[in-house]
Amino acid sequence: MHTFNKRLFLLLFSGCSITAPLMAQRKASSDNKKDTIPTKATDQKVLGEIVVSASRKPVTLDNVPSSVTVITRKTLENDLRVTTDITDILGREVPGLAPGTQTNSNVGQSLRGRPALIMIDGIPQSTPLRNGEVDMRSIDPGVLERVDVLKGATAIYGNGATGGLINYITATPQEDKVLSGRTMINTTGSLTSLKNSVGGRVSQMLQGKYKKFDYIVSGVAEETGEYKDAKGKLVGPNYSLGETDSYNAFAKVGYQVTTRQRLQLMYNYYRSQQNSNYNVVNGDILNGIPSSGVLGKPAGVSTGSRGNHNLHLVYQADSLIGGTSLNADAYYESRDDIFYVSFGRFAGSDGQSHTLDKKKGLRLMLNSPLSNNYNFNGTLSYGADLLNDVTSQPLVDGRVWVPEMNMLNYAPFAETQWYLWQNLILKAGVRVEKVNVSVDDYNTLPLSTSTPSIPVKGGELNYTATLFNAGIRYNRLPAFMPYFSFSQGFSVSDVGLALRDAKVNDLKKINTEAVLVNNYELGFVSEHKKFRFELSGFISTSKLGADMIFDPNTGLFNVSRTPERIYGFEAALTYQVLRNLDISASYSYVEGKSDTAKTGGSYNVYLNGRRIAPPKVTGSINYRPLKELELRLQYMGVNGRNRFEKNTTTGLYNGNEGRVKAYNLVNFNANYKVTPRTMLTLGIENLFNEDYFPARAQWFMIPNQYAKGRGAAFNIGVVVSY
Template identity: 50%
Template sequence: MRNDKIFVTTIFIFFTSLLKAQTGVIDGTVKTSDGKPLAAVTITIDGSGQGAITDDAGRFVVYNVPAGMPTIAASSTGFTTQQKQVSLTAGQALTINFVLIEQNQQLEEVVVSAGRTRETIDQIPSSVTVVGLKAIQDNLNITTNLATILENRVPGLAPSSGLSSNFGQTLRGRSLLIMVDGVPQSTPLRNGAMDLRALDPAVIERIEVVKGATAIYGNGAAGGLINYFTRTEKTGKLINSHTSLGATGSLVKKANSIGARVSQMFFGDKGKWNYVASGVYEQTGELKDAKGDILPPIYGLGETDSYNAFAKLGYDINDNHKVQATYNFYSSRQTTNYITVNGDYAAGKKTSAQQGQASGVPQGVKGNHNLNLVFSGETGVANTHYDADFYYQSVDNVFFYSESFVDGGISRILSKKHGARLVFNTPFSAANLDAALTYGVDAQRDITSQPLVDGRIWVPEMNMKNMAPFLQTRFTLFDKLILKGGLRYEHVNIGVEDYQTLPSKNITTGAVTESMHVTGGELNYNPLMFNAGLRYNMSDYFSPYISFSQGFSVSDVGVVLRSARVDSISKINTEAVIVNSYETGFVSKFKNFRFEATGYISKSSLGANSVFKDGAFVVVRAPERIYGVELTADYQIRSNLKASVNYSYVEGKLDADDDGNYDGPADEYLPGPRIAPPMLTGNIEYGVLPGKLNLLLQYTGIMKRDRFERNSNGSYDYSKGPINPYGLWSSSVHYQLSSATSINLGIENMLNKDYFTVRSQWTALNDNYIKGKGAAFRLTLNVRL
């Protein structure tokens, strides 16, 4: 028996030694582009199932790597993944070093939204802002409100109100189109302005912002578009986990202000499959201003429960074709024990909150569903790439209780979209010429209405069918001169059944506007949209560009229908808004410094400016002209110190008498919901102990805008209040406890500035005269396995 044991042990040692003789060891380091060690980087060996995580010094070791020519990959959140194929012989110890580049620091960031195909920023003859994963996560340590995150990072975007509504947060003075993975979230037929918060930022990989009128995705992008791209993780490991636990609260008066957040994400890939699955839940406590008083619940984010469920599954059919399915559900609703107490704008008295039971149902996003199926690959003909996707999106946005309805009521916007898109990209080249054609067709059906929660119809169902073929071209001469141009033809039909307008009550005088019958019908639009641009990448020091583009927007048909005072929609001015946008600018790069300056003018012969008259919103259809400038500077001061500054200025006027002159006695400036005050924002990122302790400092500065005279009551008409300047400082501290664990502390409004938000100032309404959020903290623990 003893001899048998010796024999078995000998055989085991022999085969183990033989196995080890067929393997080797790979070690090395991972550093950032400025030479600092990078901890918590995932190291994977393709096909072996083996890997490692870098330590605090950026070092790693992988044992028992099969001999041959394996591919080793280094990946980390916020950095580009780098792969290297190596030659490893049996028994060899091989050293491989990696340098990873931050995604949001790449000068030639790849963009999809601007031209419906992959291209770098240096190929685009217009202004595009990309907010990368690292910037998103840095800001997520301070706030989860996407409207607030974007105001600091995107020049040209109006300031956030800090509320659930983004009404007034325009892009270059006009409405914008919000998308998730190219699927439209906005409801342009009845714009409820609750689309910026369409999903939780934890599932966003990057954000692309195309500024200026564009028709590249169809209806609604008069001022540009914001496209949220959801997470796609590939690590070479089947199971990865990212857990985030957080707590929030007021630093002024902590009582009842404490909230909590939990986020769990699993991701991985194996062979031809890859997946991401995520769940987020956040509950906020009472939000308080700088004096410690509870902020009123109207459009508030205090005492709010938010949920986000996300799943993405990808499969590589073969080397030339792949398919990906994505589903996202988002809900964010306020359940509060407070009611709003109107302030007094003229007297400078803020709107406040007092305990009481709110009427009706909780306000907010009851549910936003997105389902998207994408096929992509190569056609095998003329190197042509294709993307075919099919989507479904539905949203239910619930608003606050209003006395403007007879007997009171709460409205909701219901919108369902389903559509399909087919896009081809064919490249070709000749001597000193590289070119590409992007062409295809979009088809969409959008059914939108605005009933009251109790079933009464305020805005009838609008059934829009849209078919739009398009063509985009890009020509690159001598690797420097880039010419782009394109066409898009919109065929839009909107059907409306006969309906009865809803009686309304003037909340000031009590006068009631009676209901009337309106005969429905069809609205048809068939515009041909055009765009063209030229960019000359003369050198790193000077790359100028110039462009012209048109945007198409159905002018919030729902507002027009609900306030109709005629007996047929054929008598209502529902003509679409066509915006002509002109832009010029340049980019200059000097070693670690990048500067971009952009100037623009946008014109529309028929505007869609909403005004509040006799207790209701009506639309003024008059020509508009908007102009502005944006400046952006980024400077890598030292290897561990980076600073960025953005400046935005926009102004606009209305040609009320339609005489082609914007300086006549009847003409006036566009009001606050359209035109934001000048803004100056900045960020400083400092690696106190690079890879261990990092600091982010942010500034958001709002400047003065005062364009309107007082009314006969000594106050200001709705939307024409002056903006008094203020500045906010926020910060976050990141500390890497270990290779897998970090802790973050974010402070919003760290100096506890007492201020009225931009929106509360320009509304000049008592019920909207709301203070901004006081100093608040967000403490987060992250564990990545």
């Protein structure tokens, strides 16, 4: 294995989000300890050979032939001093990911132009059968150890990851004491208009180790006040994160059966719902007037996550016969996400829908050494995944909009990785997806603009896909470590959307064909002492797409199943200028077109804003003027994008095709250690009070969601450790 001093590099940049795999910690050497200013007990350890979700077995920094971004615990803590919105945190920290929406929905927050599979410790949160695009807000970021983001199509964890995967890794005990903990209390509010904007957050965490047991438990409760824009006016309340109550309960217990065997059980509950005192007032897009609100009880029930449960049992065994290791786990996930009331959408009455999803899964993976030769070292990972996913989208009043879809997904896989002469890494794998989706007979809900309900004969949908991945990386020269990868991704697409919009009377006549994506990536990493730079370019193609196209004749969105090609590049750097001064920056660009004529090569129509985000620039400066004081400035610039013509009848852009005007946002956060166990924190969101519309509000072209971005806001907190 290449012996470049990666551990020193990771120590120097442990306060930054870097596009590389990071995880396990080791005690620092005395030399490394001299070069850091510890902010907590665990900071006295060195981030070493860190494992990410880039493979089904442990993979370290040198061994990943593709682009991976990891948001470390230190970065999460910095971001949480400003905002607890995980979609905003990810949008700022991950190159290639669209900026956050500032709502409880992540509609349009694509990863390299395609949907990402959201996971918690490998448990899928996304519902590709009926993608409500609310899966990013699945857990409170305060209980996360880090976030792994693997970019580009992948079949590593199953269907739905055509754009990559985002894996939330939950916290593990960091102290050897029987009992230790941390209490955090925060107050938040608007700096442009304090009235009714004040909110609060309380977080309590306990952890410990006793003999063969270890545990960590956490509880979080948060209430936000009204969100105000740069002029002190109410941000349009439809899907806003203002006036939102959130709760998170987390527990993880581990038992070391022997030195080579471990059992672990994790449970997490998350609930986040808006309880607004306002009815939305539609914005006037033509005249640039944002949506707002008037006092009154909104129709329907509270929107957001009514409850997301995750239960996960893991068994690990090392050094079995022939040095084989075993990882087996079982999981259960259940969620209920509620959307806003659709006025006038259904014939005869309004309607409010929610997606119900239950997943049960088993996974088995073995990893066996193939050769332990110093210059010719190889391993083989193999196993199978079994998933049962039951998803539906009824209306709150009991009417069935999308019938229950019962999916059984079985997928055997194998992957081999070789290390040749310590510098050349080769990886190749195969996965076979076998999917069966059963649907009972159902009747479509009549829309106000369509014919009466259509009875649809149910049945079964069967999919089989063989997916391949391969990658190569060469680490001989730290100044230039190139890599290339090819990977395929598979998704059953949004079957539920096709079912609810059916115009035929038989399931077999509906276009529910799955999406198969080919992803090619070429890049390199350059490292020299305290400097790191990564550049990667990618192309993603699929013979079938799943683009949401607006139909101006009906005012509805339809799914376009045309060939697609998406391409772009990303650049990211980190540099320790001084012992107490770090900087980082990134740039990401993505573009995509579809072949509407299906000619096989003429990609003639741009993909809309729901799929393709405008170019994004980010940067940060971390400065530690004193041992007890740390300061951070974070910048995000969203560039403009204008690809479509206005509708000649309305004078407006069609839905999802709106022009995005550029905007620039700066956040500031600071923390000061009053005592070794007490820290004061301060965060300022939108430091310079930029008056703007978030990108989604601009391209979405939906009057009730044409809302301004949040103006300058504060977050003041105290952290007590014991």
